[in-house]
Structure formats: C-alpha cells, structure tokens
Amino acid sequence: MSNGESISRKISGRKNLNFDILEEIFRYVIEPVHKLDEFDNPGYKHLFDCILVNREWCSAGVIQLWKQPFNKNHSKHRFNIIDVYLSCMNNEQLQILKDFGLVFPNLIHRRRQHPAFDYPSLIRQLEYKEMLFTVWEWCRQTQSTALQTSTPAAIALVRALLELFAASGAKLTSVKMVLPDRMDQINYDIIGKYTKILAEPQIRDLTNPTGNLFLSGNYANFDQVFVTLSETFTKVRNLDLSRVFLYTSERDCKNKLVENFCSLISSQTHLVSFTLSTCGDHQSKFMSALRSQASSLRRVTFVLLNFENSPPFDGLAACTKLEKIECIRCFNITERAVAPLLSAKFSHLREVKVIVFGSNHGVCPEFRNWAENINEQAKSQ
Secondary structure (H helix, E strand, O other): OOHHHHHHHHHHOOOHHHHHHHHHHHHHHHOOOOHHHHHOOOHHHHHHHHOOOOHHHHHHHHHHHHOOOOOHHHHHHHHHHHHHHHHOOOHHHHHHHHHOOOOOOOHHHHHHHOOOOOHHHHOOEEEHHHHHHHHHHHHHHHOOHHHHOOHHHHHHHHHHHHHHHHHOOOOOOEEEEEOOOOOOHHHHHHHHHHHHHHHOHHHHHHHOOOOEEEEEEEOOOOHHHHHHHHHHOOOOOEEEEEEEEOOOOOHHHHHHHHHHHHHHHHOOOOOOEEEEEOOOOOHHHHHHHHHHHOOOOOEEEEEOOEOOOOOOOHHHHOOOOOOEEEEEOOEOOOHHHHHHHHHOOOOOOOEEEEEOOOOOOOOOHHHHHHHHHHHHHHHHO
16 A cells, blocks of 8 residues: 555545545546546546545545546546646755756645645556656746756656656556657657656666557657667556557668567566557568467457458467457458467357458458357357
C-alpha cells in the first residue's frame, strides 16, 4: 500500500471494505462506457462533485482522480496539477529547477495549504504525451518569454516530476505514448530527448512494473526510442500497437526500425495480450516476433490490417497456448498465410472472432471455416 493510500484510509475512519467499495464505484464513474467516449468523458466532472460530499468520499475519489493525472479530461486543471506536484517537492529538488531558470509563482500559496495527500504516490497510469503538453503549457503560462520555449528547462521539469513519482514509491501499471503522425526533424530530436528520460536509473523503479503499454503514431527516425523502450519496459503483459507507422524513404533505415520494434516484443518476459491495429506494411514482422512469447501469450487482436503478400503466420502458430484470436476488418488473409495456424495444435483456444466489412474482402474460406469449427467445439465443451 502506498503512502497516499495509507493516508487516505486513515482519513476515512471506516473499515477497508467500505473504502474499497467506494474506490470501485468511483472507478466506474470515470471509466468511459465506450472507447470513443474517452476524450469526452463527463465522469471526471461527476467525480469532482463526489469528493465534496465528505472525507471518506474525498479520500476514495482523490485516489481515482490522481492515478491518471494527465488524462485529457483533466485539461481544465493542468496548471493546478503541476503546481500541486511542485508543492510536494523538497528544497533541493526545487533548487535544481531554479538553476534552469524556472520560477514558481503559486508555490508559496500552495505550501501554506499543506497537501492533504501524498499525490505523487497515487499515479498509476501515465499518458506521456499529455504530460509533456501539460508541462509545455504550464511553462507558456507561468514563465518568462525566454523560458516558454526552453527545451532544457522543460526537460528538467519532466525529469523532476518523474523522479518525484519514483521517490514517493509510485508504481506505474500503464504507460501510453502517442506521437503525432508527422513531425519535423526538430520535433523528432526533442521527443527523443524526452523519451530517453524514461530509461534513466533513478526512474526505473517507477516504470519497470508497467504491465500495459500503448504506442501510437509515426515512429520513424526514432531508432534510439525503441532501444529505450525495450530496456525500460520488460514486464509488459498487454502490448497495444495502434496506428504505428514507420514513414521513411530509406529502406535500410526502415528495416532497422522494424527490427528494433520487434525487439520491444521479444524483450518482454511475460506478454499475455497483443493488439496490432492499422499499421503499415510491416505487421507480418511484428507477428513473427510473437514467437518469442509462445510460452505466455494468450490473446491476440488484429484490426484493419492488410495482409497482402504476407508470409505464413509461423510466429503466431508457435503460440500454442493462445485462448483467443480476433481478426477485425482485416484484408487479404490468404490460405498460404494461415496454413500454419490450421495445422497447429491449440489446446487452449476457445474463440476465434472474424469480423469483415459485409463481404469476405479476401478472407479465405479455410480460415473462416477453421474459426467456426473452433467456436463450435468450445460451445460443446
């Protein structure tokens, strides 16, 4: 139990069971009903109302609000988030930031209030891009003109926040890293510098436990980023690659990028779930890398992938402990590609879901028949 949760339970003055029930209820309040609702979720507004009811509700609600502080739905409170974390830093940590020229206009007022919770220890889910945008916006609003665009100062603040989380004993369960589809070379260099922070030794205790990793965007020119991710996140259980692109005109560079991306998959020690959605022409390489997770992989989901000219799915067929396979609106799934699956022995496979656009769209009948047979056998057991 973290310090923040311990303080919360003491404030509540009730049995843990009641407190745990409140936490669970509030978790459902802020979770979007549908995935499309996650960017316009009124649940956070409702939760702000809940924490005003009494101390017990406040304690349980605060844990939910601060476990994912850089969520898009917190956009109206971004400045307060940074100011609250600054008020939790000691003088030595603040001095490091001051040496970069940063000033803290709201810090004296915040420190007089004495934070009621150990807010840094409560973070569990990190949306890294949103954290960077929050820091940049905070600098734009609070700093002098010279520091508003100062990359070293912003990097120092990001590093200080991550170190604060780690020092408080926080353990991340989920990291989401979304990059723009296209950026100029300067932005590539800047994002690369921010990403390397995640691999620094003093932050490893925070990032190492991460079990859920979501990546999206254009990762071209991010050769070293993959190395960083492979070294930092090795205990991922659920890996989601959605709209991952490697736009580059240099073939050798692209091959190296794909190789390094595959190393992120093979570096995992116990991958259970893998999702691949709307990628370029390199998804077959990602699938081949799944062979390294044959002993642990249980679920795979493919969404909007074009398997034209794809080699046989040997890597996927090696994962004989699979329990569920989903192919949602994928194209050109040929008999040659799925032949290894049809001949493999999946003793734990209970569901194969194949969803198309209303017609087969090149999904071979052999694969569809195999899926129907698997599902029928599972129902009869």
